[in-house]
Amino acid sequence: MKLFGMIAALAALSATPALAAPDLAKMTSGELTAFTKAMPKGGELHNHVSGAIFPETFLKWAVEDGLCVDVATLAFRPPCTPAGDLKSAASVLANDVLRSALYDSLSTRQPGFGGRSGHDQFFSAFNRFGLAGDKRPGDELAQVLDDLARQNTFYLEAMVTPQAAPAVILGVQVGWKDGDLAAQKQALIDAGLEKLVGAAIAQTDALEGAARETLKCGTPQARPGCQVTVRYLVQTNRVAPLASTFAQLQLGVALVQADKRWVGLHLVAPEDHPSALANYSQHMKMVGFLTEQGRLAPAALHAGELSFKYATPADMSFHVGEAVRVAGARRIGHGTALPHEDGAEALAAEMAAKGVLVEVNLTSNDVILEVSGAHHPYAWLRERGLPVSLSTDDAGILRIDLSHEYARAADEGASYGDLKRSARNAIAYSFLAGEGLWTDPNIYRQPAKACAGQIGAETPRPGACADLLAKSDKAREQWRHERLLKAFEAARR
Ligand SMILES: [Zn+2]
Secondary structure, eight states: OOHHHHHHHHHHHHTOOSSOOOOGGGSOHHHHHHHHHHSOOOOEEEEEGGGGSOHHHHHHHHHHTTOEEETTTTEEEOSOOOBTTEEEHHHHHHOHHHHHHHHHHTSSSSTTGGGOOHHHHHHHHHHHHHHHHHTOHHHHHHHHHHHHHTTTOOEEEEEEOTTHHHHHHHHHHHOOOTTOHHHHHHHHHHTTTTHHHHHHHHHHHHHHHHHHHHHTTTSTTOOGGGGOEEEEEEEEETTSOHHHHHHHHHHHHHHHHHOTTEEEEEEESOTTSHHHHHTHHHHHHHHHHHHTTTTSSOBEEEEOOOOTTTSOTTGGGTHHHHHHHTSOOSEEEEOTTGGGSTTHHHHHHHHHHHTOEEEEOHHHIIIIIOOOGGGSTHHHHHHTTOOEEEOOBSHHHHTOOHHHHHHHHHHTTOOHHHHHHHHHHHHHTSOOSSOOSBSSTTTOOOBOGGGTTTTTSSSOOTTHHHHHHHHOHHHHHHHHHHHHHHHHHHHTO
């Protein structure tokens, strides 16, 4: 039996709990919605915070901040004296037709809106709502944390861009050293890149302080979002000039090493953009070089977020492979085109053996790439023993939540065991520091020796298990999740 076959068989065995698992296929839509909302989903590994905000919330903030709306382009504008197409956000809120059109403009609820494809509507929406969120990063984060807590989910790896403009500008100033990566790195150090690390840490302090204030953490009125543990992934821009992308990545590695709240790197923006396609292999070399293939800082890279609608067969033939083998990525965002890659079966087997997780975003792939249902590789990945975890990508633009994605996965054939594994994977394959509570992630039959026989208990017994939880962030989050899972399953017996 091939390695992935054995892993898949073991994974299937572990999906069978002592008592009969809930049969999701027999549930009505209402039952499935309530079930997946209440189910503890461990965490979310693929969440762009700015894309997670619903248009209703942006408009509310715009009214509070006195912004205007250009009703011709249906985009937020700075505070203005209303005239012509520029109207106050408050007047748009009060106008049923304009309010509805604005919500269409800021989301994908009408994929053909403005004559755009779902792909173009999605990626262009960021520019139209950007102004409403720019001064409220703490409110954005607070909203995401509260939304997760209400879904019985308490870990988030949030994608945020630290010191975006200064890093991009520094890259432009230094210029591109024609692929001499060591010279590029030294030139940026000489130009003072490391000074941005301190600025990024201060920016993170301010972000968390604002979010905690919004959530009223530490007061009797504390909102559920205060209970969510958050870590950050450095977003870097794959359509910026090469030197700027490099500067953002270099800053990211330094930040991960300096501040434990920052745990990894991502490359974002449309993977099918001509510049992203032209520079793809160079970007993978940069990540591999700067992170020493993940040894200095782990990477979770958007790769294979492609389909025939937006890419050629040649474009779809190598992106995930290079992300894993050249960049040393430990997680892949999307991987939708993975079965199209050259040597796809061998690559999938390699990823299963190495434990490279795929962050699966079903609704996002449906709306942006027009890949859904039986055409989506979610089942193919599971059958090959690749660890997968469900996530939302950009819940506000797509008008979904994490529970919706779990219900959608069930509608598309996932069992309760698959969903339970997705939830556990969201912590086991997180970039949280420390040894895990399981020695066999994606299978979950073998607890760490220190905690054998105790998983699911209220508190660990004094000794080895308590010591493990005291020193490992990851084990602590897994312990909390297992307690929630036990309570959830017990309530349904
Ligand atoms: Zn994404």
